[in-house]
Amino acid sequence: MRFQPIDQFAKNLPPATRASVYQSTKTTHEKRTKLLFDQFAEPDRLREIAGEIKQHAIENLDTYLPQVEAKLKANGAHVHWASTAESACATVLQIMRARGATKMVKAKTMVSEEIELAHYLEKHGMEALETDLGEFIIQIDHDHPSHIVRPIIHKNRREIAQSFEREGLGSYNDDPATITQRARHFLRHKYLAADVGLTGANFVSAESGRIVLVTNEGNSRFCLAATKCHIALIGIEKIVPRDRDLALLLNLLGRSGTAQDLTVYTEFIGGPKLPAQPDGPEEMHVIFVDNGRTEVLASDCREILRCIRCGACLNVCPVYRQASGHAYRSVYPGPVGAVLSPLLAGEKFPQLADLPKASSLCGACHEVCPVNIPIPDLLLRLRARAKDENVPSPGTPPMGAWALLASQPTAWRAALAGGKLIDYLPTKLIPVPALQAWAAKRELPAWRGGEFRKWLKNRPR
Amino acid sequence: MNDDREAILSRVRGALAPLRERAALPTYDSEVAVMRGLIAGRDLVELFCERARRVGAVALSDPAALVARLRAESRFRGYCDPVLWPRLAPYFAGGDFQVEVTFDRTRVDDYGFGITRAAAAIAESGTIVLNDTTTSTRLAALAPWVHVAVVARDAIFSDISQAVAALGHDRNVVWCTGPSKTADVEGILIEGVHGPGTQIALVVDWESSGL
Amino acid sequence: MLNSERKPITGKRVQLMATCLCDAFYDDVAAATVEVLEHLGVEVVFPEGQTCCGQPAFNGGDWAASRKVVRHTVRTFAGEEPVVVPSGSCAAMMFHGAVLEFEKERDVSDVEALGRRTWELADFIVNGLGVKTWSGRYDATVAFHRSCHSRGTQSGEAALTLLAAIAGVKVVEFGEGEQCCGFGGTFSVSFPGISTAMGALKLDHVRAARPDVFVSGDMSCMMHMGGLAAKEGKPIKTLHLAQVLRDALKSKAAP
Structure with missing residues (x-):
């Protein structure tokens, strides 16, 4: 019988990969929880406030987007808008061409993954080099990230050492420190030779137009220290109302994502270099990207736009831990991806409509989310949407007959009595796939249909 | 892409129009995001040094100790912000040090250390705060293996919320909390990815204005 | 999934929602629930027309089918009395899931x-009735599984309060206690590989703590755990909290 694609994928995942994904997500999750509960009296209250801030921001984007645009312009940045992936890519290309630029260094940005910017630029004769260590390895391997924060969580050091050897970055050596040093030396000369630096944004303050960027490696800072032109690719949902909200969100982001009090490099970028400033990019472009976000905003799943891409929901998710990120067949894996990816897929929703099914609805994702997104509710809404759109769902038993039975008490009681039959039949013979799938791995308890009702009637009072 | 601007904004307005009410901006005290029981009653310099060490940074308060550290690591060639150099030069005198006051980006690998001014520091997180009006060159604070940020004792914020509140009109600011690091390869922590492998805060009692 | 706006308890009469699992498989859990409530001086009414809370179709995305069942449930449990259910999952369906799928329906207020009025059993005893002590005795080392659908509710704490109050009960912690057992309703049959892998991990953790019994407020989780352990040929004793409470009253030894 056919099961769900993610279950199939998990089945085929090499056990060593599963073990390493499991171990590192578990470790990060446990450290995250310890930090938050040791350090704050009411960590859940922080998550609630952060959720309210972000919900307010997305529900007032009609006010905040023009406001932030005006601030950015006043700060000296160029502001662009891109409805689609194609338009976002074309805008970047146009900016590069206008400067006669051919080489870009890129910091990690999920939006650029979404719009497949690096491929696009390469196709148009530009060099676009990933500088985050994990993303760099993904790029040289022509692979895809499998985790929002830890792109190569699915790879081991031996595979990476082989890739480095293949790419001429030194003879085989799988010591992580050596791998890192080699990337350091290779990439720093690339930064210095590049014409533009591209980053995403973790937050944009509507109050000041400040863009906030966090990295641990310092690669985004290097992009902006070595090049004279900064392009920031920003999803329209990244806006926060005020600067003061940044403190709360930064406190939550580092702890939730990587179990750090604060990420190593936190950049606040208020615009291109001023004359009085000795250093910094002279030109700054901000591209606000929609690429399906306004459709999400119009849907009953708009809460997902609060997401700050910390990856905590991936780390705690028992399904992600078993299946790893590629199972989700999209840029955003894990619980957040199971909501966001089908939504951003637009007309291709049916192709990803199985993702929201990949959850026992255990709610652990909601419990750790730094912006308190009720992910299980959104998964459920998307399941209902898939059903409404008649998307087939392998392995899911049909519910019509059950609903009929469960709304007719007499029939229900008869079924309780009749169910006794299953005790006398080998389950393999019962032509109910769901029952077979259950019985392949688990014993069914003995049928006791109607026994409680009998007891209740007949007991001595 | 002006057409895109109008299209996006109109879709945003369209998406929000059916909402009967919009989520309110919550009111909250910035204190909620401050770590409990950490700061009260503490000397901020001492706390900053303690927290900086916790994130893998080195905190020193004596330029002589800095020079000794650089010597011990055999980092004799480096860069120093010209504003700082007159005060630090005496400590480097009479040794094998070669210190430049202009940073030549064509020779990034020649610099074993870079000394720049920090605008401030944050005690709660052990963070140094660099801003672009006082950072002589961004690369010098990033490319050499050792970065030394000179912080004035009186420029230490107690917590992150305070530091955010003080962003003020410094338009380009970077916070550095420990050395550059990654755990991308099998979750193993490695320091010194693109930025410094050794991040040193030199806390001095010079007045911040004199830095 | 907070049930924060629920009605305070007045009177000592409740309607029992026995759950379809107890109706079909776990009659002793439903019986124990009745005995425990009656021990507390509560009159238990069992609406005969009850079937299921509607959750299977709700989780499966067939909200039209689910609403049909929920409407039946709303009619069946007419009245003002609290509805007590020995399942955190069915309780959450009534105060959270059903409300979600009725958001745009005209009769949403009936569902709300x-x-x-709906209470999970342990929550009802501890927070509804204010009972925090328990008489009798039960000599056993207990591992308690906080079922996922009681996240964000007071049920888990309430159950632990009651277990701690029973003389002879020793509650042991086990690894990754916050993780799901892998049941998840239809998830267990449409994702059999991941579901059983999750279950196996849970069992490993529970076995490492060497409890005499594995207890939960939800028989769905226990059906999965017990079924998996039995299939592995290493059965584990599973009980519902109500059974432990009842057996303690009778000072019955642990099995």
């Missing part, structure tokens, strides 16, 4: 009203 039932939700406000």
